[in-house]
Amino acid sequence: MDKGLIAGSTTMLVLKLLEGKDMYGYQMINELSKKSDRTFNLKAGTLYPILHGLEINEMVISYDENADGARVRKYYHLTHKGKKLLADKQREWDAYSQAVHKILNGGASYAAI
Amino acid sequence: MDKGLIAGSTTMLVLKLLEGKDMYGYQMINELSKKSDRTFNLKAGTLYPILHGLEINEMVISYDENADGARVRKYYHLTHKGKKLLADKQREWDAYSQAVHKILNGGASYAAI
DNA sequence: TGACATATATAGATGTCCGATATACCTCCT
DNA sequence: AGGAGGTATATCGGACATCTATATATGTCA
Structure with missing residues (x-):
């Protein structure tokens, strides 16, 4: 997985995990990996600064x-x-991923997901 | 649009545009904006270095x-x-966006993780 | 006791993108 | 002829997100 693609969405994914239940850092890393079928392997060095920023x-x-x-x-x-x-972040993600989909599929019509 | 979300996918989008036909830089900026319903507003300062890198x-x-x-x-x-x-980049994007979808909708659609 | 997983934390390096700036041509308007 | 504005390419500096590496400390198992 190209790490570049992760950019910008990590905070959203962390918030999403916490929407379900209270969690601690190490647990988030493991659940994110599990829930994404090992696609996301968030590093501790990435997560903890994000959590501190969110708390501030x-x-x-x-x-x-x-x-x-x-x-x-x-x-x-x-x-x-x-x-x-x-x-807010989810709305942004929807707009973004939909726009990418349009580019990749040449503006052809597609069924809503 | 949060610029952070763009990260990593710009090169893929540029390559995708060129898959259809040969294009020049300024044209790519306008077509990307048009095809994405103004969601992507690629800047010249971003595009030209990417094109030079791709050529090298x-x-x-x-x-x-x-x-x-x-x-x-x-x-x-x-x-x-x-x-x-x-x-390759399209395969990566598919895996990535599918994984995000699972995180965002996982709690609702499937149980027992 | 040693090895290993758990758990949190921070500094340094890297890569991506944008804003600002520069240059120069073309067309339209006055 | 002159100026404004859109076209077109280019590069630098800075901001920001992420990773690697490193540090520290605890719990468990052999």
Whole structure:
């Protein structure tokens, strides 16, 4: 997978994961890989700075939790502001991917997905 | 349109345009905008370096031509090597966009991950 | 005790794209 | 003739996203 294609959509995917449930960083990396059939292999060096940025901008809030004797994990929770950002990013993605589809299929008509 | 989303796919779109016919840079900018319903507004400062890079790597070849009294334009032609690159990039794009679709719609359509 | 997976964090390097700027030609209008 | 505006190519500097590499520390299993 060309890493360039990932650009710009990583934040959206992270927000989408948190829409379902609160998660911690390491877990997001694994679930993203799993849910995408190993297409996305997000690196820790990419994810953590993104999470910190989202927290600073109040898109997510974090809290520590240690599940049954396990080590402390930092969970992230999507805020209302974060949900709005996710909705915006999804709209952008739809417009973008649809435009790419038009170019690749020569403006031919296609059935809506 | 968030510029971040464009990342990585610009080269593919340029190659796709050249698959249909030989074109010159300025023309590509306008056709890309037109074919995408103004979603893509490729800048000259982005396109020309890409074209030069593609030519160095023998994905395209260029030739000058002046159409009926008009000024000289630099046309680009897709090579066999370039067609193979385009095919690769399209396969990558398909895998990538399908994976994003799974993340965005996965929770609703299929269970048991 | 050592190896390995888990878990978070940051600095440095790389690549992509855009804004700004430069040059020059062509056409239209006055 | 002169100026404005669209056409056409080109390059540099900066902004931004991502990866690699590295660091640290804990939990589990052999």
